[in-house]
Amino acid sequence: MQKQLQLQERPNGLPDEHTFSTKEIEIGSPNDNELLVKTLYLSVDPYMRGRMSDAKSYIAPFELNQAISGGSIAEVIESNVSSIPKGTIVSGLLPFQEYVVVKPDQVRTLEMHGAPISAALGALGMPGLTAYFGLDDIGKPKEGETVVISGAAGAVGSIAGQLARLKGARAVGIVGSQEKVDFLVNELGFSAAINYKEDNMEEALKQACPDGIDVYFENVGGEVSDHIWPLLNPLARIPVCGAISAYNLKKGEKDSGPRVQTYLVKTRARMQGFLYGDYADQYEKAYSELSEYVKNKEIVFKETILDGFDRIPEAFNGLFTGKNIGKQLVKISDPS
Amino acid sequence: MQKQLQLQERPNGLPDEHTFSTKEIEIGSPNDNELLVKTLYLSVDPYMRGRMSDAKSYIAPFELNQAISGGSIAEVIESNVSSIPKGTIVSGLLPFQEYVVVKPDQVRTLEMHGAPISAALGALGMPGLTAYFGLDDIGKPKEGETVVISGAAGAVGSIAGQLARLKGARAVGIVGSQEKVDFLVNELGFSAAINYKEDNMEEALKQACPDGIDVYFENVGGEVSDHIWPLLNPLARIPVCGAISAYNLKKGEKDSGPRVQTYLVKTRARMQGFLYGDYADQYEKAYSELSEYVKNKEIVFKETILDGFDRIPEAFNGLFTGKNIGKQLVKISDPS
Numbered sequence: 001m002q003k004q005l006q007l008q009e010r011p012n013g014l015p016d017e018h019t020f021s022t023k024e025i026e027i028g029s030p031n032d033n034e035l036l037v038k039t040l041y042l043s044v045d046p047y048m049r050g051r052m053s054d055a056k057s058y059i060a061p062f063e064l065n066q067a068i069s070g071g072s073i074a075e076v077i078e079s080n081v082s083s084i085p086k087g088t089i090v091s092g093l094l095p096f097q098e099y100v101v102v103k104p105d106q107v108r109t110l111e112m113h114g115a116p117i118s119a120a121l122g123a124l125g126m127p128g129l130t131a132y133f134g135l136d137d138i139g140k141p142k143e144g145e146t147v148v149i150s151g152a153a154g155a156v157g158s159i160a161g162q163l164a165r166l167k168g169a170r171a172v173g174i175v176g177s178q179e180k181v182d183f184l185v186n187e188l189g190f191s192a193a194i195n196y197k198e199d200n201m202e203e204a205l206k207q208a209c210p211d212g213i214d215v216y217f218e219n220v221g222g223e224v225s226d227h228i229w230p231l232l233n234p235l236a237r238i239p240v241c242g243a244i245s246a247y248n249l250k251k252g253e254k255d256s257g258p259r260v261q262t263y264l265v266k267t268r269a270r271m272q273g274f275l276y277g278d279y280a281d282q283y284e285k286a287y288s289e290l291s292e293y294v295k296n297k298e299i300v301f302k303e304t305i306l307d308g309f310d311r312i313p314e315a316f317n318g319l320f321t322g323k324n325i326g327k328q329l330v331k332i333s334d335p336s
Numbered sequence: 337m338q339k340q341l342q343l344q345e346r347p348n349g350l351p352d353e354h355t356f357s358t359k360e361i362e363i364g365s366p367n368d369n370e371l372l373v374k375t376l377y378l379s380v381d382p383y384m385r386g387r388m389s390d391a392k393s394y395i396a397p398f399e400l401n402q403a404i405s406g407g408s409i410a411e412v413i414e415s416n417v418s419s420i421p422k423g424t425i426v427s428g429l430l431p432f433q434e435y436v437v438v439k440p441d442q443v444r445t446l447e448m449h450g451a452p453i454s455a456a457l458g459a460l461g462m463p464g465l466t467a468y469f470g471l472d473d474i475g476k477p478k479e480g481e482t483v484v485i486s487g488a489a490g491a492v493g494s495i496a497g498q499l500a501r502l503k504g505a506r507a508v509g510i511v512g513s514q515e516k517v518d519f520l521v522n523e524l525g526f527s528a529a530i531n532y533k534e535d536n537m538e539e540a541l542k543q544a545c546p547d548g549i550d551v552y553f554e555n556v557g558g559e560v561s562d563h564i565w566p567l568l569n570p571l572a573r574i575p576v577c578g579a580i581s582a583y584n585l586k587k588g589e590k591d592s593g594p595r596v597q598t599y600l601v602k603t604r605a606r607m608q609g610f611l612y613g614d615y616a617d618q619y620e621k622a623y624s625e626l627s628e629y630v631k632n633k634e635i636v637f638k639e640t641i642l643d644g645f646d647r648i649p650e651a652f653n654g655l656f657t658g659k660n661i662g663k664q665l666v667k668i669s670d671p672s
Contacts, residue, residue: 050602055602056602057602058570058602058603058604218597221595221597221598222595225595225597234394240597240600240601241601242597242601243595243597243598243601246595246597246598247598254594255594255595255598256592256593256594256595257592257595258590258591258592259557259558259561259579259582259591259592259593260596260607261554261557261561261576261578261579261582261609262557262579262582262583262591263609264576264607264608264609265576265577265578265579265609266386266391266392266393266394266609267394267609268394268608268609268610268611268614269608269609270606270607270608270609271596271600271606271607271608272600272604272605272606272607272608273597273599273600273601273602273603273604273605273606274604275604278604
């Protein structure tokens with residue numbers, strides 16, 4: 001028997017003790033052309049909150065009393081697929097359980113080029129690709145420009161800031177603690193960082209962005225971002241990756257603030273939602289650039305890892321309460 | 337002597353009797369390589385409200401106790417420029433006065449291909465180009481898509497809707513009177529029109545857009561647009577041309593509503609301010625297409641014309657109180 005994490009109740013606000021339930025299910029065994037994999041790491045990501053509600057979005061909601069699924073790294077422990085031998089490390093979007101029977105097209109074999117396998121869920125996985133395409137297609141930072149990143153210590157934001165820096169732009173991060181401020185400036189090479197919980201946002205932004213804001217990489221939404229609009233430069237670009245501050249609003253709570261239209265008109269700014277999956281035809285280029293940066297230590301990545309299947313809910317909620325620095329992972333087991 | 341319209345006081349809210357003053361000034365006479373032109377039509381446009389405040393924008397504020405300027409059509413009545421003979425009809429961004437001494441590079445000679453000269457301030461001028469580039473570069477309506485236009489009976493909106501229709505899209509207009517609803521549906525070929533002052537916006541939009549909204553051509557901002565975001569389709573495009581509802585807010589009044597970020601994330605929609613002047617390298621293509629449509633009556637345009645220099649303030653304020661259908665002009669004098 002093994003554990004599986006199910007969605008028991010759709011949360012109203014932040015997930016609580018009624019949201020998830022852990023069920024004991026059978027491990028199952030692989031048929032022809034199937035693999036049995038053992039989960040090593042699971043990824044918790046803010047977008048998963050959207051799947052816990054039943055609102056229409058770009059990805060289907062999780063079903064009640066079914067497994068939650070998400071980014072996963074696993075080891076093949078039984079193989080009926082000749083091209084993927086036992087011992088292969090794979091990743092995929094898999095149900096959150098300790099063992100999974102999969103078809104070969106549900107996973108990809110990891111080639112880490114020296115990086116730890118967990119990076120396949122962070123800098124060299126969905127978050128890294130998200131940062132990459134948000135900047136490459138929408139943000140387009142140029143040398144000397146100012147790029148502000150909210151949620152800048154998170155899995156996506158920390159990579160986005162470093163990619164902006166590598167393009168010769170000034171990266172300015174917005175985060176929620178002094179520890180994160182120090183991390184951005186001292187370890188990731190951000191030009192400045194602001195603690196929105198302590199600093200006067202209006203003054204701090206003006207000081208950190210004396211030449212205005214050319215790119216705003218949006219991860220958080222809410223009041224933090226309301227302070228950005230008045231500082232936008234002409235032809236500014238705003239890749240909208242997420243709006244984490246609004247994901248846990250309770251029914252009836254409103255996400256309201258200054259409307260953006262007059263700012264967009266005055267600056268001819270472009271504000272655009274995006275999804276890394278829309279750029280599947282460019283994954284190879286992105287992986288290869290990101291891998292090279294990681295190998296050369298031009299991009300530093302950090303992980304916050306909780307240990308044990310039972311800590312998935314705690315890890316997930318930590319994303320919304322500022323607990324993680326870098327990529328939040330849950331370690332399920334060691335490789336054989 | 338002649339009349340000149342000056343900015344006397346920066347308005348707080350809608351311009352009032354203190355905002356403008358009419359001064360008597362000398363007519364002046366042209367030097368070498370100059371022209372004396374007589375004003376025939378003046379254009380009043382919503383963007384001019386922005387120039388009456390001293391806030392930073394894409395175009396410099398009007399100066400106090402100096403002439404207001406704007407789109408103008410004029411006749412050359414004295415010429416010291418061999419290539420532009422007396423009697424030529426020209427247009428340009430000129431001070432609002434009855435006669436102006438200009439250099440030849442301040443004006444362009446009109447070639448109307450059979451259209452009335454006033455069209456050079458509307459369908460075949462700045463408003464037409466604005467509609468054209470907003471759709472051509474950002475909106476990109478495709479056959480069968482639903483394009484919603486706010487301010488749809490105005491100078492820009494009425495052209496935008498017709499251009500969308502000519503691309504095979506369904507044009508749905510939002511306006512503020514039954515007369516305008518009828519105008520859009522019966523004269524301009526819109527598929528549907530909504531009166532935001534009478535209709536229940538949420539229900540009316542759902543009914544007019546059963547397949548959701550692919551393009552929202554934004555002219556008005558405010559509460560009207562708040563109803564658009566929940567109906568956006570994946571990969572929707574939102575050219576933000578203006579936000580007229582917010583132009584006359586008084587000091588301290590807030591333009592607040594639902595934040596757009598979560599909608600943009602869910603749909604990967606693109607929302608972008610733009611200015612026709614950024615597309616100067618494509619004017620020829622745009623003029624030629626628009627002229628052809630007008631000539632073939634595939635685009636119908638309407639004008640609301642007030643008569644007399646003293647009616648400029650009334651014409652201007654009418655833009656914000658829904659008085660005009662189509663392009664609002666002020667006629668100053670007849671051609672010789």
